[in-house]
Every structure is written in structure tokens, then in C-alpha cells.
Amino acid sequence: MHMTRLAFIGAGRIAQAIMGGLINQGLTASNMTAADPDPDILDMLPTGVKRSADNLAAVADADVVILCVKPNMAKPVVSGLASVLTDRLLISVAAGIRASDLTAWSGAATVIRCMPNTPALIRQGMIGLYSADASAVQRALAGDLLGAVGATAWFDSDDDLDKVTALSGSGPAYFFYLMEAMIDAGVELGMSTEASRTLVLNTAMGAAAMAVKSPDSPAQLRANVTSPGGTTEAALNVLSAQGLSESLDAAVRAAYERAIELGNSV
Numbered sequence: 001m002h003m004t005r006l007a008f009i010g011a012g013r014i015a016q017a018i019m020g021g022l023i024n025q026g027l028t029a030s031n032m033t034a035a036d037p038d039p040d041i042l043d044m045l046p047t048g049v050k051r052s053a054d055n056l057a058a059v060a061d062a063d064v065v066i067l068c069v070k071p072n073m074a075k076p077v078v079s080g081l082a083s084v085l086t087d088r089l090l091i092s093v094a095a096g097i098r099a100s101d102l103t104a105w106s107g108a109a110t111v112i113r114c115m116p117n118t119p120a121l122i123r124q125g126m127i128g129l130y131s132a133d134a135s136a137v138q139r140a141l142a143g144d145l146l147g148a149v150g151a152t153a154w155f156d157s158d159d160d161l162d163k164v165t166a167l168s169g170s171g172p173a174y175f176f177y178l179m180e181a182m183i184d185a186g187v188e189l190g191m192s193t194e195a196s197r198t199l200v201l202n203t204a205m206g207a208a209a210m211a212v213k214s215p216d217s218p219a220q221l222r223a224n225v226t227s228p229g230g231t232t233e234a235a236l237n238v239l240s241a242q243g244l245s246e247s248l249d250a251a252v253r254a255a256y257e258r259a260i261e262l263g264n265s266v
Contacts, residue, residue, distance in 0.1 A: 004031065004141065007062035009055050009077060010069035011036035011045060014093055014149075017121045018066065019046050021148030024123075033058045059084050064141070067092040067102075075266060078106035085109075089138055091145065096165065096262040098158040099130060110134050112142045115164045116149065118172050125150030126171075128164030130157060162263065166255035174251065179204055 004027075008015045011034040023029050029048025035058035036042050042051040052058040059065055059081055065088050069077050074094040078085070082105070090108040092099075099113040112131040119125045127146045131139065143152050155161060179200050186196030211218050226232045 004145075005061055005063045006032045006145075007059045007065045008032065008034040009058065009065060009067050009081070010073075011038075011041050011051075012068060013121055014116060015066070015068040016045065017123065017149050018068075018145065019049055021123050022145065023048075025148055033062065035059075055081055056084060059088070062088060064089045064091060064145070065108075066145070067094055069094055071096050071262070071266065074102070075105050078102060078108075082107045089134075089141070091142055095169065096162075096259055097266060098161075098263050099132060100158060101263075101266060103132075110138055112138070113158065113161055114142070114146055115161050115169045116146070117169050120149040123149050126168040127152045128155055128161055128168065129153070130155045130161045158263070159260075162259040163256055165259040166252050169259075170255045174248070175204065 006022075006027075008019065015034060019029075019032055019034070022032070023046055029046055030050065033050040033052060034042065034045055035052045035055045037053060039053070042053075045051060050058075055077065065081070065085065067074065067078065067090060071094050074092070074097045078090070085106045085108040087109060089110050089112070090102060090106055091112045091114060092102055093114045093116055095115065097113070099111045102108070102111045102113065110131065110133050112129055112134050115128045116125045117127075120127065127150055129139075129142060129146065129152060131142075134142065139154065143154075146152050153164075155164060182200045183193065183196045186199060187193055191199075211221060214221060216224070222236075226236060
């Protein structure tokens with residue numbers, strides 16, 4: 001990976017996060033070129049990364065092209081690069097854009113579709129990947145590149161990536177919503193916003209770390225702290241009666257169906 005030459009098409013926050021993570025892992029900054037029409041964004045890139053306002057020029061010497069544009073820009077951008085993508089690996093983090101469409105538009109020999117989430121911006125992301133035609137070597141390379149900003153997992157189809165979008169792509173917002181509601185509940189009890197926020201955010205962080213490190217399932221961890229007749233049981237009984245599980249199931253399904261609609265609309 002350390003000798004791989006990368007071209008980032010689109011140099012926004014996710015591109016910058018990947019660059020920073022790769023530099024942190026030892027990739028030489030000069031092995032990366034980023035293209036973006038906004039000079040202010042190019043000025044924000046890590047020191048040593050080459051800059052260009054021309055997509056074709058940025059891709060000219062690259063082994064791997066990483067597409068980091070808005071979904072509505074994916075088709076015109078990769079179509080404009082079709083003449084140079086036939087022998088290059090194309091990795092896309094454009095949300096909702098199917099690998100099959102990217103292949104048709106770009107003519108790239110190999111396309112890998114990725115779905116990161118916003119914690120990738122602090123290198124704590126969850127990234128789903130899919131390719132119909134990547135070799136084992138290319139899959140390993142893509143895993144190393146995206147692994148610079150979080151954990152990675154491979155899936156078997158574009159439809160799977162739509163499910164990833166619904167669960168982990170949109171997932172941080174679900175947790176933020178829960179945190180927001182819990183902070184508000186603390187304030188309603190008479191706590192200051194600052195105190196309630198400190199309690200909730202650190203509880204969320206600790207619970208997530210515990211779930212990651214424990215061999216027990218989340219269901220078992222919940223049971224472990226739910227004493228019969230206690231305060232936790234009282235709270236969970238209310239959440240169950242209010243249909244929290246059913247609401248979450250409906251929410252994730254709505255996100256999945258919307259991901260399909262967006263993929264069909266490009």
C-alpha cells in the first residue's frame with residue numbers, strides 16, 4: 001500500500017479524513033493527488049498532498065482512483081474520466097451510487113463501492129464494501145485504504161450496501177437522536193444541560209466500548225444491568241410499552257427503501 005499512487009476526485013471532508021488516516025499509517029503524502037474545483041478546499045489538504053483543479057490530470061499517474069463526490073455528481077464525473085479508468089481500480093464513497101452503475105458510466109475494469117459513516121471523520125467509522133469483480137489483492141488494498149478511517153466489512157451485493165446505508169450509514173443519527181432525547185430528559189428532571197450532556201455522552205461511549213469488548217450480546221449486557229423491580233427495569237418497561245423496538249425496525253426499513261429509491265433515481 002505504501003507505494004500505491006492515489007487520486008482523490010473530490011477533496012471534501014471524507015477525502016481529507018482518508019488522506020489523514022493514510023498519512024498517519026505511513027503513506028507518503030506525495031503519493032496522493034486530490035482534484036477539486038474549489039481552491040479553498042484544496043488549501044485545506046494535508047501538507048505534501050498534490051493538488052489539481054483538473055480531474056484527468058489528477059488521475060494520470062494514479063494506480064487507484066477514489067471517488068469522493070456528491071451522489072448527483074458521480075455520473076458526469078466518472079463519465080468524464082472513462083478514457084483513463086479502463087486499467088485503474090475505482091473506489092467510490094459516493095453515497096447510494098451502485099457499483100453496477102459506476103461500472104457502466106466509467107468503463108473501469110474494477111469498481112469497489114463503499115459506504116462509510118460520519119465517524120470516519122474521526123477515524124472511528126464503519127465502512128461497508130462491495131465489488132462484483134475485485135481480486136483478492138484489490139479487496140485487500142481497498143480494505144487497507146478505507147481501514148485508515150475505521151472498521152471495514154465486505155458484502156455480497158449492491159442491495160447489501162443499501163442495507164448498510166440504512167443501518168450504519170444513517171446509524172450515527174439514530175444514536176445522536178437517542179442522546180438528544182436523553183439529554184433533554186435529564187434537563188426535564190432539573191439537571192443543567194452541561195451536566196446532563198456529560199452524563200449521557202460518557203454513558204453512550206462507555207456502553208459502546210463495553211458492547212464491542214464483551215463476548216456477551218447486547219441483549220445479555222442489558223439483562224445483566226436490569227435488576228428485577230429496579231430502576232432500569234422500570235425504564236425499559238416504558239420503552240417497550242412505547243414500541244421502541246418496532247419504531248427502530250420501521251426507521252431502518254424506511255432508510256433502506258429510500259436508499260433503493262435514490263439508487264434508482266440516478
